[in-house]
Amino acid sequence: APAAAPAAAPAEAEADAAPAAEAKKKEEKKEFYSLKLVSFEASKKINVVKEVRAVTALGLKEAKELVESAPKLIKKGIPAADAEAARDKLIAAGAEVVLE
Numbered sequence: 001a002p003a004a005a006p007a008a009a010p011a012e013a014e015a016d017a018a019p020a021a022e023a024k025k026k027e028e029k030k031e032f033y034s035l036k037l038v039s040f041e042a043s044k045k046i047n048v049v050k051e052v053r054a055v056t057a058l059g060l061k062e063a064k065e066l067v068e069s070a071p072k073l074i075k076k077g078i079p080a081a082d083a084e085a086a087r088d089k090l091i092a093a094g095a096e097v098v099l100e
Helices: 004-029 042-056 060-068 080-093
Strands: 032-040 072-079 095-099
Touching (some): 032 042, 042 060, 042 080, 042 095
Antiparallel strands (some): 032 095
């Protein structure tokens, strides 16, 4: 019986490693996000334009045109933490935003 135990241990170790590797792949895949403006409340358009300007560093005219052309990609390749912070600010301003 002791001879069978060492053979089982490597198989268990591989089984434990597989889910960890899969989880790591998922984390790597979503390290960066694209921020997409889906829509916004008409009454809060000015606030949404202000937040889009803050996120993108666009001028007033460009930010206004971007907001009016929703649904539109606001910014690509944003680190996860920054993307979530920007999403929360835009939602608070009255925008409907998704991370892709």
